[in-house]
Amino acid sequence: MRVLGVDPGLTRCGVGVVEGVAGRPLTMLGVGVIRTLPDADLGHRLLAVEQGVEKWLDEHRPEFVAVERVFSQHNVRTVMGTAQASAVAMLCAARRGIPVALHTPSEVKAAVTGSGRADKAQVGAMVTRLLRLSAPPKPADAADALALAICHIWRAPAQNRLRQAVALHTANATKGRTA
Amino acid sequence: MRVLGVDPGLTRCGVGVVEGVAGRPLTMLGVGVIRTLPDADLGHRLLAVEQGVEKWLDEHRPEFVAVERVFSQHNVRTVMGTAQASAVAMLCAARRGIPVALHTPSEVKAAVTGSGRADKAQVGAMVTRLLRLSAPPKPADAADALALAICHIWRAPAQNRLRQAVALHTANATKGRTA
Numbered sequence: 480m481r482v483l484g485v486d487p488g489l490t491r492c493g494v495g496v497v498e499g500v501a502g503r504p505l506t507m508l509g510v511g512v513i514r515t516l517p518d519a520d521l522g523h524r525l526l527a528v529e530q531g532v533e534k535w536l537d538e539h540r541p542e543f544v545a546v547e548r549v550f551s552q553h554n555v556r557t558v559m560g561t562a563q564a565s566a567v568a569m570l571c572a573a574r575r576g577i578p579v580a581l582h583t584p585s586e587v588k589a590a591v592t593g594s595g596r597a598d599k600a601q602v603g604a605m606v607t608r609l610l611r612l613s614a615p616p617k618p619a620d621a622a623d624a625l626a627l628a629i630c631h632i633w634r635a636p637a638q639n640r641l642r643q644a645v646a647l648h649t650a651n652a653t654k655g656r657t658a
Numbered sequence: 659m660r661v662l663g664v665d666p667g668l669t670r671c672g673v674g675v676v677e678g679v680a681g682r683p684l685t686m687l688g689v690g691v692i693r694t695l696p697d698a699d700l701g702h703r704l705l706a707v708e709q710g711v712e713k714w715l716d717e718h719r720p721e722f723v724a725v726e727r728v729f730s731q732h733n734v735r736t737v738m739g740t741a742q743a744s745a746v747a748m749l750c751a752a753r754r755g756i757p758v759a760l761h762t763p764s765e766v767k768a769a770v771t772g773s774g775r776a777d778k779a780q781v782g783a784m785v786t787r788l789l790r791l792s793a794p795p796k797p798a799d800a801a802d803a804l805a806l807a808i809c810h811i812w813r814a815p816a817q818n819r820l821r822q823a824v825a826l827h828t829a830n831a832t833k834g835r836t837a
Contacts, residue, residue, distance in 0.1 A: 522748040522752030522757075525749045526714060526752040529749060558741075559728060562737075564745075565746035566704055566742035567746075569706060573701030573702055573704060574705060
């Protein structure tokens with residue numbers, strides 16, 4: 480399973496590609512940051528994010544895109560930019576028919592460190608260890624994107640089982656109605 | 659001046675095209691709503707908004723796109739969807755090199771009704787009158803999109819004068835430094 484993780488942001492949008500399956504060592508295929516200029520107008524910044532995401536999709540052909548689910552508890556201005564950058568990433572994936580999964584920051588932290596309240600340093604340290612890197616990826620947005628991809632690979636089996644159970648239940652319910 | 663107004667939203671995205679110049683009667687060229695299904699996944703909803711906006715840009719070839727500036731004071735879930743739909747509209751415009759302007763809800767209300775705290779009915783009534791329509795456009799999102807376009811046409815002269823003044827000031831300041 481090859482996953483592109485996206486830590487959305489307008490100034491810095493973290494991207495990282497991880498390949499592997501749950502229970503086996505994972506491999507990092509690429510990591511980076513898409514940057515846009517804070518003083519450019521919003522339309523052009525979104526365009527730069529789109530071009531960046533398209534480049535990563537072209538180069539790595541991921542089967543899934545995992546994007547951080549945005550909450551609005553934080554700073555208002557930042558959240559708007561984050562929501563807009565995440566929309567662009569989801570749109571790029573949807574245009575290619577690539578399934579998009581959203582994971583919350585605490586789901587990601589819990590997946591890679593065991594604690595939903597881990598700090599940036601802890602996430603960076605675990606990403607470094609799990610992907611057998613020589614140093615933590617910088618900036619933190621890049622490490623977070625890899626953590627998102629790892630989280631998706633590890634959560635996917637459980638999510639698939641859940642989806643199958645729901646599908647089975649729905650099929651049975653339909654059968655019940657038509658009988 | 660031909661302007662596409664966009665009242666962004668995921669469930670209903672209002673769109674309206676108005677042509678005219680400040681101080682002259684305005685003409686409505688089209689109005690509508692782009693709808694997406696609330697139970698579809700977010701990527702596909704954003705894709706549907708993109709296809710809808712592209713269709714409006716293709717048909718009407720506006721010179722400007724005016725989008726409602728999103729604030730996060732309101733309901734959290736709604737605001738995220740609004741921010742994401744607005745990102746898609748801005749992206750579509752930027753890809754074609756069409757300038758995007760953002761206007762706040764109170765700027766739009768003040769432009770068409772004289773009061774920044776006017777209600778939906780008042781905005782609908784003024785849009786109907788200003789565009790010489792037989793009835794207020796429904797739903798409210800469609801009327802709001804037309805109000806945004808009108809607001810842009812009326813504010814543009816002042817905004818252009820401001821931009822020219824800033825450009826002149828910058829040019830003079832540069833001259834001062836190089837002299």
